[in-house]
Structures are given as structure tokens and as C-alpha cells.
Amino acid sequence: MVPRYWYNIVxxxxxxxxxxxxxxxxxESRIALLVRILPSRLIDEEYTLSxxxxxxxxxxxxxxxxxxxxxxxxxxxxxxxxxVSGRVRIYYKYxxxxxxxxxxxxxxxxxxxxALLDGAEEVATETGAGQWGLAVxxxxxxxxxxxxVFMTRSSYxxxxxxxxxxxxxxxxxxxxxxxxxxxxxxxxxxxxxxPGSLGLAITEAIEYVLGNxxxxxxxxxxxxxxxxxxxxxxxxxxxxxxxxPDYMVACVGxxxxxxxFTYPAIGMRLRGEGFEKTRFVAAESAAxxxxxxxxYRYDGLDTGLVLPLARMYSLGKDYVPPPIHAAGLRYHGAAxxxxxxxxxxxxEAVAYGQEEVFEAARIFxxxxxxxxxxxxxxxxxxxxxxxxxxxKGTVIAFNLSGHGLMDIDAYExxxxxxxxxxxxxxxxxxx
Amino acid sequence: MALSRPGFSVYLTIGxxxxxRFPQALEALEACVxxxxxxxxxxxxxxxxxxxxxxxxxxxxxxxRGLEALRLLERTSVGKPFTLMAYMEDYAGSLRGLMxxxxxxxxxxxxxxxxxxxxxxxxxxxxEESERAGLRPCFFASSRFPHAWLQRxxxxxxxxxxxxxxxxxxxxxxxxxxxNVRLARRLVGDRYLLTGFAIRHPEAAAALIRAGADAVxxxxxxxxxxxxxxxxxxxxxxxxxxxxVHSAARGAA
Numbered sequence: 001m002v003p004r005y006w007y008n009i010v011x012x013x014x015x016x017x018x019x020x021x022x023x024x025x026x027x028e029s030r031i032a033l034l035v036r037i038l039p040s041r042l043i044d045e046e047y048t049l050s051x052x053x054x055x056x057x058x059x060x061x062x063x064x065x066x067x068x069x070x071x072x073x074x075x076x077x078x079x080x081x082x083x084v085s086g087r088v089r090i091y092y093k094y095x096x097x098x099x100x101x102x103x104x105x106x107x108x109x110x111x112x113x114x115a116l117l118d119g120a121e122e123v124a125t126e127t128g129a130g131q132w133g134l135a136v137x138x139x140x141x142x143x144x145x146x147x148x149v150f151m152t153r154s155s156y157x158x159x160x161x162x163x164x165x166x167x168x169x170x171x172x173x174x175x176x177x178x179x180x181x182x183x184x185x186x187x188x189x190x191x192x193x194x195p196g197s198l199g200l201a202i203t204e205a206i207e208y209v210l211g212n213x214x215x216x217x218x219x220x221x222x223x224x225x226x227x228x229x230x231x232x233x234x235x236x237x238x239x240x241x242x243x244x245p246d247y248m249v250a251c252v253g254x255x256x257x258x259x260x261f262t263y264p265a266i267g268m269r270l271r272g273e274g275f276e277k278t279r280f281v282a283a284e285s286a287a288x289x290x291x292x293x294x295x296y297r298y299d300g301l302d303t304g305l306v307l308p309l310a311r312m313y314s315l316g317k318d319y320v321p322p323p324i325h326a327a328g329l330r331y332h333g334a335a336x337x338x339x340x341x342x343x344x345x346x347x348e349a350v351a352y353g354q355e356e357v358f359e360a361a362r363i364f365x366x367x368x369x370x371x372x373x374x375x376x377x378x379x380x381x382x383x384x385x386x387x388x389x390x391x392k393g394t395v396i397a398f399n400l401s402g403h404g405l406m407d408i409d410a411y412e413x414x415x416x417x418x419x420x421x422x423x424x425x426x427x428x429x430x431x
Numbered sequence: 432m433a434l435s436r437p438g439f440s441v442y443l444t445i446g447x448x449x450x451x452r453f454p455q456a457l458e459a460l461e462a463c464v465x466x467x468x469x470x471x472x473x474x475x476x477x478x479x480x481x482x483x484x485x486x487x488x489x490x491x492x493x494x495x496r497g498l499e500a501l502r503l504l505e506r507t508s509v510g511k512p513f514t515l516m517a518y519m520e521d522y523a524g525s526l527r528g529l530m531x532x533x534x535x536x537x538x539x540x541x542x543x544x545x546x547x548x549x550x551x552x553x554x555x556x557x558x559e560e561s562e563r564a565g566l567r568p569c570f571f572a573s574s575r576f577p578h579a580w581l582q583r584x585x586x587x588x589x590x591x592x593x594x595x596x597x598x599x600x601x602x603x604x605x606x607x608x609x610x611n612v613r614l615a616r617r618l619v620g621d622r623y624l625l626t627g628f629a630i631r632h633p634e635a636a637a638a639l640i641r642a643g644a645d646a647v648x649x650x651x652x653x654x655x656x657x658x659x660x661x662x663x664x665x666x667x668x669x670x671x672x673x674x675x676v677h678s679a680a681r682g683a684a
Contacts, residue, residue, distance in 0.1 A: 010575045016547040019573055020598055021477055022484075029481045032602045040605035047574040047598060047606045049614045224575065308598075 001239075002063045004055060007231040009263045009337055010224060011051035012270040014344055017224070017336055018311035021298060030308040037209055037217045037307075039114030045225040053228060059110045062142065066105055068232060070097045072240035072397075078380075079387075081367035088387045091245070091397045093237055093261060094370075102373065102402030103257055104135035104220065107229035112139040112147075115216035122146040122215045124208050126176065126201030128253070128327035129155050129375065130162025131402055132220035137171035147171040148215075150178060150204045152196030152330070154323030161406040176201035183207050183304045195323045198253075198331040203304030210306075221254025222301060222310070222335045230260020233399065238264050241397060245278055247386055249398040251378040252282040252291060252349070253328045255335035261399035263337075266346060281386070282342070282349040283378040285329040285357075288321040290314060291342050291349035299333060312339040324354055325410035326374035352381045358411075360384050361404065373402035374410050432512050432539030432567070434591060434623055435465045437640050437680035439673045442516070442600075442627070442650030444470040444483065445500040446490035448657050454507040459662040460653075463670035467513040468542070468648055469504070472496045473521055478544050480599035480628075482651035497521060498529065501536045512539055514569060514590065519543040519550050519557075526556065530564035540569035540590040547571060547580065558587055571595060574611050581618040591623040591646070596630075596639075601651025603629035609642035616643035633675030640679040647676055 010017050022029050034043055045053055055063075075090040082088075095103035115123050123145055127133030133149040140147035149171050156163060156175035166173050174180050176196045177187035181204040187194050194200075209215040219226050248265060250258035262280045269275040282291055290313045300317035301307040314333040315321075321330040334342070341347045354374075361377035363384065364370065372380055379398045386396055404411065441464045446453050457467070470476075472490040476483060490496070495503070497517075515538045522529040522543075533541045543550075546557055547570070561568040567590040572581055574596055584592050594615050596608040612626055626639045627648035636647040649672055656665040 008575075011578050013577045014579075015551045016573065016576055016580055018548040019478060019575075022481065022599065024475060024477060024484065027481060027485070029599060029602050031480070031598045031604070034598075035604050043604045044606050047604065047611075049574060049576060049578075049611045049618075051578065 002060050002068045003232050003235040004060070005052035006055060006228045007235060007264050007267060008048060008051055008053055008224070008228050009267050011049065012267045013337065013340060014270060015340060017340060020308040020310055022308055023305070030306065033306070036213070037206055038219070039111060039118050039120070039216050041114040041117060042111055042225050045228060046223060056110065056113065059113060062109045063232065066098050069236040069240070070095050072237060075368055077367035077369070078364060081363055082384060082387050084387050084390070087392045088390050088394045088396060090383060090387060091241065092400045093233060093397070095233060095399060095401050096373070096403030100131070100135045100138050101406060102131040102135065103230060103233060103260060104132045105138065106232055106260065107226045107256065108132070108135035108139035108218065110229055111218040112136065112143050112145055115218065116143055116145055118216060120145065120214055120216040122148060122212070123218045124148040124150070124205045124215055125218045125220060126150045126198055126205045127155070127220065128152050128198050128330050129407065130159045130166065131328055131373065131375070133166050133171070133173065134162050136218055137166040137169035140171065141169045148208060149173045150176040150201040150208070152176055152198060152201050152327060154195040155327040158325070158409055159327065159407070160409065165406065176204050178204060180204070181207040195320070197303060197320050199300070199303035199317050202302035203306055206302065206306045207304070221256040221331065222333065224335065224337055227256045227259040227263070227335050227337060230256045231263050233260040234262060234264035237261065237397065243395055244275060245395040245397040247279050247281055247394070247396045249281045249283060249379050249382045249386070249396065251329060251375050251401060252284045252334060252338070253375065254331045254333070255338035257399060257401045258282050259335060259338055266341065280347045281382055282347055283382040284349060284351050285324055285326050285378060286351040286353045287324045288315060288319070288330050288332065289351040290332060290334050292351040294333070296339060296343050301333065310336050312336050313342060325407065325413070326357065326378060328375045329378065350382050352378055357381050371404040372400055373404045374407050376401045432590065434512065434646065436623070436645050437676050438465040438625070438646030439636070439676045440464060440466050440468050440625070440646060440648040441653050441669055442468040442470065442648055443653070444472055444486040444490055445503055446472055446493065446495040447486045447654060448489070450490070450493055450495055450503060453503060456657055456662050456665065457507060457509060459666045460669050461510045463666060463673040464511055465646070466511050467509065469513050469515055471498065471515060471517040472500050473518050475518060475520060477518070478599065480601035480651060482601040482654050486654050498532050501532055504536050509537070513537070514539045514542060516542045516544065519546045519553070523550065526560045527563070530560045530566060534564040534566050538566065540566050542569050542571055542593060544571040569593065572615070574606060574608070578618055581615060585619040585622045589622060591625040592619055593625045593627060595628045596626055597628040600628050609638055612639055612642040612644050630672070633671045636672045637675040637679035640676055641682070647672065
């Protein structure tokens with residue numbers, strides 16, 4: 001059954017969540033600007049004391065139509081391929097079963113619905129690999145709202161299938177940096193070959209929204225309300241798992257995927273209701289290693305500092321990650337609640353390069369007959385590493401956040417070079 | 432020090448709008464407040480909204496900051512109970528001095544809005560130092576806050592628990608604040624629940640009392656009124672909210 005509530009972990013955190021703040025010297029408040037940017041009901045969910053947030057009936061129906069609950073599968077093929085059959089049991093939640101091929105629809109639907117409740121005629125957002133952009137385009141098409149997507153330029157050029165799918169749904173897609181906004185034009189002047197970054201694309205989308213009161217911004221990750229929407233995944237997992245896992249693993253961009261998968265279980269742990277032995281593992285890209293190499297501090301959510309500052313693990317708002325294929329993992333920061341859990345040691349983190357990630361993706365594709373998205377393959381990499389060294393009886397659960405059928409360009413580009421050992425690892429830059 | 436139920440409080444940064452005019456502002460507001468919340472001027476009011484930030488900047492620019500501001504209180508007749516607001520960041524190494532100075536000035540407690548967020552491990556030390564100085568603790572909570580922490584606050588017998596309803600002082604977003612007040616009330620039992628942030632109108636203050644708050648504090652709106660309309664305008668605003676708070680409580684009784 002589709003859950004009736006989203007779970008807000010803030011109510012159970014071991015320490016209070018540091019608030020969003022304005023830069024000290026600002027005469028005006030960026031926090032106050034949120035009312036012009038975000039759907040009002042999303043803001044309310046961002047600032048609620050409630051542990052459980054009722055899911056509007058219209059969204060529950062949409063979730064059901066979209067295929068929720070998504071399946072929890074036993075990865076017996078992977079267990080055999082790794083030679084751990086009978087020793088390690090691996091389960092995965094398959095969010096790629098949703099119509100847009102990833103978990104992102106879980107929050108796109110309510111956010112677009114909330115924008116509609118505000119009388120908005122258009123929603124705008126940013127996207128990396130296009131999973132989030134496609135989810136927004138789909139939700140907008142379902143609910144009858146126009147969608148505009150700023151897609152990081154490197155992905156715009158490489159991820160043609162998702163771009164075309166967004167456009168087929170009726171969305172307008174701009175490469176970011178674009179010439180549509182002042183922020184984009186400025187970035188292009190500084191660096192004409194700018195590959196784009198999620199932080200910059202966010203700034204562009206927000207500037208675009210502020211240009212017309214009938215527009216609303218919809219957020220793909222990082223915000224607590226977005227993270228909360230994704231907890232439908234983890235709540236279903238609690239119903240579906242036949243046994244309590246030793247590890248729960250998911251990939252991390254801004255953090256909503258991992259949070260959605262693990263927070264209901266972490267919440268039980270924090271309330272003393274179970275999951276005492278479970279280790280929660282975040283798998284991120286070595287190209288944007290915020291949780292493993294970033295610092296815990298107040299930083300901008302977007303490159304242009306239009307939004308307030310959040311305390312999070314960050315590589316710096318100006319960090320420009322290299323154009324990797326797992327473009328959804330290129331964000332410079334992580335959700336505040338996830339960052340706090342990481343700082344407190346309740347969530348562990350590992351970072352992987354493209355080569356080892358795609359090797360894991362190939363193992364999974366051949367053993368499970370399912371092509372994972374490059375982002376999700378980071379989680380698979382971590383699962384493989386854990387499984388190979390795990391003692392007998394270990395149970396691992398991970399979130400397969402999306403399929404890779406629209407990332408076939410990545411497999412085409414990388415597979416031969418990986419085999420030949422010629423794939424250089426990318427490195428990021430600071431502007 | 433005990434606080435009346437219901438209560439209406441005004442927040443003022445000590446020394447605002449000008450050190451010389453601050454006593455006059457206090458005196459003008461006195462008839463329409465049950466207690467004051469007075470802020471020690473700081474260069475880094477990081478969790479405050481734009482109006483309160485500006486008030487700190489202005490007072491600090493006049494050369495008044497920190498505990499020096501208490502000298503201004505010594506020369507002023509504060510006719511109502513008051514509590515102090517300060518940032519732990521400024522006093523992390525001199526908490527005992529802060530508490531002793533606050534007690535000596537006659538404050539009921541010292542509210543440290545950054546304590547729970549930036550110094551969560553210092554909560555017990557704060558309570559000990561408060562009690563050592565003869566003060567009661569008072570605590571800040573936000574509208575997204577762990578339930579266990581609210582219950583922990585309640586168990587520490589505070590003078591009040593201050594629930595910040597909005598993301599920052601003076602900033603109003605579309606948040607179901609009354610729902611949060613009702614939930615906070617359930618979590619803190621009968622402890623004194625003070626609510627604040629972006630309350631500008633008597634109706635909003637009354638609704639909070641009806642939702643279960645014991646008291647309401649208004650800061651940014653009064654600071655703006657002082658700045659733009661002078662003490663009479665600030666007094667008019669304070670008196671209208673004071674009336675609304677007390678009549679809402681009578682209606683609820």
C-alpha cells in the first residue's frame with residue numbers, strides 16, 4: 001500500500017538542525033525571498049514540527065498510478081556473480097520502475113501540485129543528468145502546468161535521450177549556463193566553455209522564476225521537504241524487507257535518494273525501535289566528494305547566492321565538478337539533515353571514480369539483467385565492496401534509484417575505454 | 432522571576448535606536464508589555480532576520496556592544512521584568528561572566544539562540560552556569576526541532592521555552608505556525624511557552640495564544656516602528672498586541 005504519510009526525520013534528530021541563514025551583511029533577507037520562489041505548501045513542510053506529514057490524497061493516487069509501491073527484489077544473480085551466494089543476501093529497492101525511470105517523481109508530483117495550488121502557471125528547475133528534469137516535466141504534463149528546465153551544459157550535450165523526453169513532455173530545456181538569465185550570461189562571459197554545475201543551474205532557474213510571479217521553483221534535492229517526500233521509499237522498504245539489514249546503501253547527490261531510502265529506518269534507530277546494528281552508507285562520486293572530502297559549514301545552496309545559506313557538508317558553492325556521466329551526483333553540498341547525520345557518525349560515506357563505478361554497473365547488468373543509472377551504480381559499487389568482504393549471514397539492502405536506459409551514451413562512451421584501462425579520472429575546479 | 436500568563440513581551444536591542452534614546456523607548460513601552468527581551472548588541476547576530484541584524488549593526492557602530500551595554504541598563508529604570516538575549520558564540524569562553532553580569536543587572540535568564548545549534552554539547556554547562564548565578568535557564572527552539580530536545584528542555588524547569596515560529600526574526604513565510612504551537616505545547620507540557628518571529632498584528636498574536644502559547648514576543652515590528660515612526664508608533668503597536676493577547680487569554684479561559 002502507498003504510505004499515508006511522509007516521515008520528517010528532523011523531529012527525531014539527535015541534535016537540532018542548524019537553520020538556514022542569511023549572510024550577515026545582507027540588508028534584505030534571502031529567506032524572505034523563498035515565498036516568491038517556492039510553492040507555499042512546500043515551505044510549510046520545510047518548517048514543521050510534525051514527525052509525520054499527511055500525503056495529499058491526490059498525490060497518493062498519483063503515486064499508485066505511477067507504480068508505487070515499487071518492488072523490493074533479491075539480487076540473487078549479483079550474489080552468484082560475486083561468489084557470495086549462501087553467505088550474503090542482497091536486496092534492492094527498484095525505483096527505476098517508476099515511469100520516469102528514477103525516484104525523482106516522488107517529490108516532483110507533490111511540488112508541482114503545490115505550485116498549482118498557489119495558482120502558478122509554470123514551474124522551473126535545474127537538472128544534471130536529467131532524472132529530475134524529466135520527473136518535473138512529467139509531473140507538469142500530468143497536472144497541466146508548463147515546465148522549464150535548466151540542464152547543466154555538459155549533460156545537455158551528452159544526455160540527449162532525457163533532454164528529448166523532457167521536450168516531448170512539453171518542457172522547455174535550456175543548457176546551463178544559458179543566455180536566458182543574467183547569471184548564465186555572466187558565467188559564459190567568464191568561461192565560454194563552462195560545463196555547467198547544479199549550483200549555477202539552480203541560480204538560473206531561480207532568477208527565471210523571480211522574473212514572473214506566475215512561476216514557481218521546484219527543488220530536486222537538499223531541502224528537508226524534498227528529502228521528506230522521498231521517504232515513501234524507505235517506508236515501503238520497512239514493510240517489504242524480510243529481515244533487518246546489516247547495511248543500507250544508496251548513492252548521494254544532494255541526498256534525497258539516500259535519505260528517502262534510509263531515513264525511516266534511521267528514525268527507528270533514533271527512537272530505539274530497531275535497526276541498531278544497521279550501517280547506513282552513502283556512495284558518492286569522487287568527482288564531487290562532498291561527504292568524504294568536503295567541510296561541514298555554512299555555504300550557499302546555489303552558486304549565485306540567491307538562496308539562503310545552509311550548514312552542510314560542502315565543497316564550496318563555486319566548485320565546478322568535472323562533466324561525469326553520473327551528472328546527478330555533481331552537486332557541491334548535501335542536505336542539512338544528512339550532513340548532520342554524517343557529522344554524528346550515523347551515516348558513513350565512500351567515494352568512487354567513474355571506472356570502478358562502471359565496472360560495478362556492468363557486473364550488475366549482466367547478473368541482474370537490469371541496466372542501472374550511472375548514479376545508482378555508485379551504490380552498487382559500494383554493495384559489491386561490502387559483500388566481498390562481509391562475513392557469513394550479512395544482509396545488504398540498497399536503493400537502485402534509477403535505470404540506465406536513457407544513459408546509454410555513458411555506456412557507449414565508457415565501456416571500451418574502461419576495458420582497455422584508458423579512462424582518465426576527472427577532477428573538479430574552483431571558479 | 433516569574434512570568435505572567437498570558438504574557439506579552441517586546442524585544443529591543445539594548446541601545447537602539449540610539450543609546451541616548453533607548454531609555455525613552457523602554458519607558459514608553461512599559462505600560463503595554465509584561466516583560467522585555469533585551470538583546471546584547473553583537474557584531475554577529477547570525478540567526479536573526481534583517482531588521483534585528485540592522486539594529487545590532489547600528490548599535491555596535493555607535494560603539495556599544497556586549498556586556499558594556501548592561502551599563503546602559505544601570506542608568507535606566509526598567510520597570511518590567513526582563514530577560515537577556517545573547518549569542519553563545521560571543522561568550523563561549525566567558526559564560527560564567529555573562530551569567531553573573533546578567534544576574535547582577537536583574538535579568539531573569541539569558542537566552543542563547545545559537546546554543547542548541549552550534550553548541551549542543553554545552554547545554555548542561557549553560558544550565559549549571561545559569562543556576563550558579565541565580566538565574567533560571569531559558570531555551571530557544573525552532574519550527575523544525577527534535578521532539579526529544581523539546582522534552583529535554585521541559586525537564587530542565589526553564590523560565591520559558593522560546594519557539595521561533597519562522598525561519599528568522601521578522602521574516603514571514605507561509606508556515607502553519609499555530610499547528611506547530613499546538614504540537615510544541617503537547618511536547619513541553621505546562622512549561623512556559625513563549626512564541627515569536629514575524630508577529631506584526633494583534634490578530635496573529637491572539638491566534639497564537641488561542642493555539643496554546645503562554646506568551647508572544649514582538650521584535651522586528653517594534654524596532655521598525657521605533658525607527659520609522661518613533662516611540663509613539665512603537666507604543667501604539669505594542670499596546671494593540673498587548674490588548675489582543677490578554678483578551679484572547681480571557682476568551683480561552
